[in-house]
Amino acid sequence: MATEKADPQEEVINDVESMAEEGCQDSTICSSMSKKALKRQMKYQAIVMEKKAKRKEEKERKKARKREASERQTAIEGDLGNSDTAHEVDDDNRKHSKKYSNKAIRERLEDAMKSGQRICVDCGFESNMDKKEVCKLAQQLGRLYGANRHAEKPFHIYFTNLHKDEAIYKECVRVNCGFENYLIEMTDKSHLESFDRSEIVYLTPDSANVLEFLEPDKVYIIGGLVDESPQKNVTLKNAEKFDVKTAQLPIDKYMEKVEGKFNYSKILTINQVFDILLTFYNTGDWKKALVAGVPRRKGYKLMEADKKL
Template structure:
């Protein structure tokens, strides 16, 4: 075999080898692209499903709230005592209103919420809008009027921790009032006296019956949401 023929054969072998290398690389690129497209489709499908689920859940929560608006029960936050609070306490109350709305909105059987004596320009009014994003879009009523002007007296139940009556069941025909008061100085029986002055029914949440007391870091007793296991047993 001549040197020329040998060189030609070697070139042919190299050419074929390069060709197959290109073919293999092309197949690898194709598989990689297909894998990436498949992942993208899966991610898109998952995102669409999650987005759809969020929309459905939001619609369900809205429907439940509007049903409560029509047929009850109702829960009003009485903001007439806002003048008793410091700026710090007012900020805490605004944060509690946000948490109340969020928890109620997620409940299977929510209340229809109403802020009464929610006076435009007041400290609590300003704090609610300052601290709570989207506050103006909350599905609830706000009014500068008193609950006394909105509902019959015999339907109103003022919730106060000092009441002797324990609230065991929720009556959808009743309107429950929460005193909008964060008072670090602890004015004893302020809400109870207010209810008595207005000749209203009172009740307290069954915290003592279903919760337990703990001592917190500030060295005073507080009733917490820990479940009383002995009562459940």
């Protein structure tokens, strides 16, 4: 039968209590310590002894773990034989796979810049934004580019009205690693200077026209505006000022409002609008596109088939 291991602290405390009950026969100890002081001293010694015992046990456990690990490693090396070579091959394969993936992405983006559907972000709204909103715009542009990189069929992207000496460009460089090397067209010229006016379709939620499809000879402009307290018709007025065509996403055509406490706003972030366009460009399906880009918190869901106009 196994016996319980003695607790050194308990033993010492029991000894102290026995001495106290017997009246402390050691005159030397009694002359220098009261009973309380003696108990405190003996308890301290018991704690020290207990810690030493625990440290010794922990050392033994560590030694045992090391022995087990060494035995396992020996067994593995014996089974694999050429384990180092196998690891080197795996590393080479991973590097090759990543290199091939990056090469494929670059090729797709370069092809898109030659013949892909054109999407432009108009970065000419800096005066309408505060510092916090400019930072959010820079983050959204980074997410937009990330989505385009991973698309099977990416867009040919333009950033217009982007001046290197102004806050938007500087913030994009600060928050987006490698921004200067993005495979897109960046220019300080406006979209009106960069494209023929007949090619431009300015996307705005305030337009009376609904976007039905993407025309290859058109360039679709997304207003680069982050507005924490939305200013109505800003992008629409900007487009109408220069007499260019406008359109809104077909949210009302394919989606309906959900009952609840929602604001039912059709104002989306730049990267959300881009995600909708990118999904539609790759699938040809507005339902998939809108589900991908319109957040549920906006209060919309896909319309049932029999309700769709």
